[in-house]
Amino acid sequence: MIDPAIADRIRQLREEIRRHDEHYYREARPLIADADYDALKRELAELEAAHPELASPDSPTATVGDDRTPGFETYRHREPMQSLDNTYSEAELRAFDARLRKLLGAEVLDYVVEPKVDGVAVSLTYERGRFVRAVTRGNGVEGDDISANARLIPTLPMTLAGTGHPEVVEIRGEIFMTIEEFRRINREREEAGLDGFANPRNLAAGTVKLLDPREAARRRLDIVLYGLGFVSEPLIRRHHELHERLAAWGLPTLERFWTVQGIDAAWAAIAELDGMRDAFAYATDGAVVKLDDLELQREAGSTARAPRWAIAYKFAAERAETLLRDITIQVGRTGVLTPVAELAPVQLAGTTVSRATLHNADEIARKDVRIGDTVIVEKAGEIIPAVVGVNLEKRPPQSVPYRFPTQCPECGTEAIRLPGEVAWRCPNLGCPAQVRRRIEHFASKACLDIEGLGTAMVDTLVDKGWVRSIPDIFTLRREDLLTLGRNVEKSTDNLLAAIERAKRAELWRFIHGLGIPGVGAAAAKDLARRFGSLEALANASVEELEAIPGIGAKTALGIRAFFNEPENQILLSRLQDLGVQPTPPPAAGEGEDNNGAVAGKTFVLTGTLPHLKRDEARAKIEVAGGKVTGSVSRKTDYVVAGDEAGSKLTKAQQLGVPVIDEAQLLEMLGESLA
Numbered sequence: 001m002i003d004p005a006i007a008d009r010i011r012q013l014r015e016e017i018r019r020h021d022e023h024y025y026r027e028a029r030p031l032i033a034d035a036d037y038d039a040l041k042r043e044l045a046e047l048e049a050a051h052p053e054l055a056s057p058d059s060p061t062a063t064v065g066d067d068r069t070p071g072f073e074t075y076r077h078r079e080p081m082q083s084l085d086n087t088y089s090e091a092e093l094r095a096f097d098a099r100l101r102k103l104l105g106a107e108v109l110d111y112v113v114e115p116k117v118d119g120v121a122v123s124l125t126y127e128r129g130r131f132v133r134a135v136t137r138g139n140g141v142e143g144d145d146i147s148a149n150a151r152l153i154p155t156l157p158m159t160l161a162g163t164g165h166p167e168v169v170e171i172r173g174e175i176f177m178t179i180e181e182f183r184r185i186n187r188e189r190e191e192a193g194l195d196g197f198a199n200p201r202n203l204a205a206g207t208v209k210l211l212d213p214r215e216a217a218r219r220r221l222d223i224v225l226y227g228l229g230f231v232s233e234p235l236i237r238r239h240h241e242l243h244e245r246l247a248a249w250g251l252p253t254l255e256r257f258w259t260v261q262g263i264d265a266a267w268a269a270i271a272e273l274d275g276m277r278d279a280f281a282y283a284t285d286g287a288v289v290k291l292d293d294l295e296l297q298r299e300a301g302s303t304a305r306a307p308r309w310a311i312a313y314k315f316a317a318e319r320a321e322t323l324l325r326d327i328t329i330q331v332g333r334t335g336v337l338t339p340v341a342e343l344a345p346v347q348l349a350g351t352t353v354s355r356a357t358l359h360n361a362d363e364i365a366r367k368d369v370r371i372g373d374t375v376i377v378e379k380a381g382e383i384i385p386a387v388v389g390v391n392l393e394k395r396p397p398q399s400v401p402y403r404f405p406t407q408c409p410e411c412g413t414e415a416i417r418l419p420g421e422v423a424w425r426c427p428n429l430g431c432p433a434q435v436r437r438r439i440e441h442f443a444s445k446a447c448l449d450i451e452g453l454g455t456a457m458v459d460t461l462v463d464k465g466w467v468r469s470i471p472d473i474f475t476l477r478r479e480d481l482l483t484l485g486r487n488v489e490k491s492t493d494n495l496l497a498a499i500e501r502a503k504r505a506e507l508w509r510f511i512h513g514l515g516i517p518g519v520g521a522a523a524a525k526d527l528a529r530r531f532g533s534l535e536a537l538a539n540a541s542v543e544e545l546e547a548i549p550g551i552g553a554k555t556a557l558g559i560r561a562f563f564n565e566p567e568n569q570i571l572l573s574r575l576q577d578l579g580v581q582p583t584p585p586p587a588a589g590e591g592e593d594n595n596g597a598v599a600g601k602t603f604v605l606t607g608t609l610p611h612l613k614r615d616e617a618r619a620k621i622e623v624a625g626g627k628v629t630g631s632v633s634r635k636t637d638y639v640v641a642g643d644e645a646g647s648k649l650t651k652a653q654q655l656g657v658p659v660i661d662e663a664q665l666l667e668m669l670g671e672s673l674a
């Protein structure tokens with residue numbers, strides 16, 4: 001008899017997991033914490049195991065998800081890319097070993113224990129030692145060809161070192177992003193008024209799927225390799241030999257792995273890994289235990305989703321329980337209202353945590369988080385701690401469900417929700433919180449860099465009503481500022497001098513400081529180079545904007561909309577009246593149509609390009625305002641590598657200089673081969 005309540009719950013779980021898979025794999029923007037997702041998956045797996053009659057071949061527990069997205073060529077893996085089954089306890093891990101020993105009729109099995117890298121799975125194909133392509137897992141059978149972005153990874157060799165390269169080999173691994181790079185990019189995005197990424201994995205997943213080579217070249221990805229797919233000739237007999245082979249070929253390999261006998265030793269290795277993984281360049285969310293002997297691997301075989309000869313053991317994310325004292329709402333520069341958990345301070349993963357994100361109104365409602373609750377806070381791969389649940393046993397009897405404010409807590413304006421967005425926003429551009437954030441941004445180091453105009457000063461100026469919008473900064477009066485305290489003559493004069501200097505700051509700093517949605521420092525530089533003045537930029541058409549590599553359709557529309565806003569037109573003309581004259585960037589090269597992507601950049605050419613002769617490539621770059629030099633240094637912006645690229649390519653990889661191919665160069669030049 002099928003229990004309808006269980007069948008219902010299974011259906012519900014499958015639906016919910018599919019929805020999260022869509023966000024996780026295709027958009028790289030999860031709606032929930034990894035731990036919450038894992039809990040849903042576990043519940044489903046347990047129900048399916050207890051009710052085999054309700055199993056289904058397309059249940060999310062039986063498939064590997066699907067990351068394929070429009071805009072990419074798909075490629076069929078020669079050998080499918082599988083996933084791994086997860087375990088969460090020592091007992092489950094021992095059960096895996098017991099199953100395998102029974103299946104293979106062995107007393108003790110040799111295992112390799114490896115870190116489980118929390119990145120984006122990739123399959124690289126090398127033919128006779130040359131890189132041919134990089135493909136995502138996709139649905140396991142066929143994935144997206146992301147070769148163009150993989151070529152930009154400085155540590156990935158296009159030609160293998162050493163000898164003994166098979167005719168064809170698929171090498172499997174993980175693309176990841178370091179924490180520092182993750183922080184750098186999120187900082188830039190925040191400055192541009194864009195949502196940050198939740199963790200390095202999501203950012204790496206978003207980056208491998210960028211269609212814009214300029215943007216991709218700005219983000220540094222890394223890679224580590226640990227497995228084999230198809231090989232045209234036998235290469236190794238034991239899995240651990242692979243790591244030595246990969247290293248000899250000059251490929252980036254795992255920082256540590258353990259070859260052990262039996263599950264006790266495997267468990268000890270996992271403990272050792274847990275103690276050292278914080279020092280790794282990549283985030284590790286567990287260990288992978290693999291049978292070492294390839295012959296035995298073949299004998300054990302696989303299910304549709306995962307091999308029987310390997311298993312993942314997931315480390316528990318660090319969690320703590322604490323009191324949720326209050327929920328406050330932060331108003332961002334663009335008006336987004338973000339709920340923040342104000343916690344009784346608690347120790348978590350070596351730091352004291354007193355605030356955590358609650359993501360958005362939907363998440364608070366879904367978890368039914370209430371002020372006064374004892375909540376569970378987690379810091380997993382995520383950098384920002386998150387509230388992942390409530391300890392209901394400790395809920396005070398008088399507690400009430402949290403009501404997300406319908407009004408901006410700063411200015412009282414009715415909050416709105418834009419179609420397709422989870423976030424609530426304050427639509428009032430004059431909202432003091434937004435004004436403060438906009439002024440702070442304008443004056444910050446990354447923009448006008450006005451010394452003396454930090455958070456506290458901005459708060460004062462906005463509270464006094466002296467500054468309501470950016471141009472007001474340039475109307476501040478000495479006599480007013482002198483009323484702010486005793487002995488403030490010197491600091492006042494310094495501030496006024498810094499403001500005066502800012503009037504002639506570089507154009508890109510102004511563009512960045514305006515806070516146009518989607519325009520960070522890098523895009524601001526491109527716009528400054530292309531248009532040369534605020535007026536020219538304000539008059540640019542969407543087509544002209546979109547023609548700049550690195551400016552996508554959405555950003556182009558955002559820029560146009562910004563300058564169409566009458567309020568912003570008044571802002572610009574006031575700036576002009578107040579004597580603000582940004583310094584345009586130095587002219588790069590000759591000619592009207594300098595391509596923003598190439599102008600001012602230094603290139604090094606190496607190897608034989610498929611179509612262009614060296615001189616042709618040089619001429620094209622120079623006409624577009626770029627420079628070509630003979631040797632690679634830290635000052636080189638791009639190395640264009642063709643066939644037989646040699647030491648210059650190696651140097652570029654060592655220095656972390658982006659490496660592009662001919663097609664990417666042509667794209668940057670706004671040309672194509674067609």
Ligand code: IVH
Pocket residue numbers: 082083084114115116117118119120121122174226227288307310312
């Ligand atoms: S082996 C057929 N080894 O974790 C076995 N996978 O959750 C394929 N992963 O699909 C995987 N580190 O993308 C293997 N040392 C490691 C790994 C690893 C991370 C990823 C891989 C896999 C996923 C399963």
